[in-house]
Amino acid sequence: MSDEEVIKRRLLIDGDGTGDDRRLNVLLKTFIKWCNSTDSTENCQTIQDRMLAQLAQCEFAMKKSDFSANMMKQELKNYSAISETIETGIELAKQQIEQSKESLILAKKIRKNRMEYDVLAKIIQQQPDRKNTINELETLKNDLNQLEEKRKDLDNKLEMKKKEFTVLMRSIMELQNKLELEDVVNGELSNEQSVDDEDKMSCDGEVLSPNTININFGDPPSPDISLSSPEKN
Numbered sequence: 453m454s455d456e457e458v459i460k461r462r463l464l465i466d467g468d469g470t471g472d473d474r475r476l477n478v479l480l481k482t483f484i485k486w487c488n489s490t491d492s493t494e495n496c497q498t499i500q501d502r503m504l505a506q507l508a509q510c511e512f513a514m515k516k517s518d519f520s521a522n523m524m525k526q527e528l529k530n531y532s533a534i535s536e537t538i539e540t541g542i543e544l545a546k547q548q549i550e551q552s553k554e555s556l557i558l559a560k561k562i563r564k565n566r567m568e569y570d571v572l573a574k575i576i577q578q579q580p581d582r583k584n585t586i587n588e589l590e591t592l593k594n595d596l597n598q599l600e601e602k603r604k605d606l607d608n609k610l611e612m613k614k615k616e617f618t619v620l621m622r623s624i625m626e627l628q629n630k631l632e633l634e635d636v637v638n639g640e641l642s643n644e645q646s647v648d649d650e651d652k653m654s655c656d657g658e659v660l661s662p663n664t665i666n667i668n669f670g671d672p673p674s675p676d677i678s679l680s681s682p683e684k685n
Contacts, residue, residue: 479506
């Protein structure tokens with residue numbers, strides 16, 4: 453057996469290294485010596501007291517070992533509870549990490565939405581508000597209705613003017629036709645009158661020829677012709 457194995461065995465037997473093995477060996481040797489002793493009663497009593505003291509020390513060491521064992525068992529239970537608590541904490545930490553990741557994703561999404569909202573808010577602020585827009589829209593609708601009514605009135609007036617213009621053009625055409633007809637009639641009448649005048653002039657020319665009419669404007673009046681003045685009343 454090597455020295456290392458001997459030391460390991462003694463440590464296992466000795467417990468926590470307080471000399472329990474040596475104490476038990478001394479107690480056993482003392483008990484054997486006391487049993488085989490032929491000394492006086494006083495020496496035997498001294499050895500007995502010594503053995504009782506050693507036995508008390510052994511009992512104390514045993515109780516101490518029991519307390520240590522119980523304490524170690526309790527510590528093991530505590531360590532087991534702490535281990536379970538730590539494992540539970542680890543699981544909770546993992547869950548919190550997952551929740552934190554989800555919260556981070558949600559926070560990024562909310563931040564993105566807020567940035568988009570800010571951009572839209574700036575654009576909306578540049579535009580007129582809803583109330584003014586509605587009022588302007590109502591005003592434009594009223595103006596449009598008025599313009600529509602004016603357009604209808606103008607269409608009616610235009611239609612009336614077209615009818616009046618048609619009637620006027622028809623009257624002008626009728627008047628023009630009438631005037632042309634009168635011109636034709638007057639032309640025919642003038643032609644007939646000119647023909648009649650020519651006929652009359654031809655007839656007068658035959659009655660009053662230059663050979664039959666002898667008028668001498670240069671000769672003095674005849675003395676036989678007397679000019680009588682009108683009688684005075």
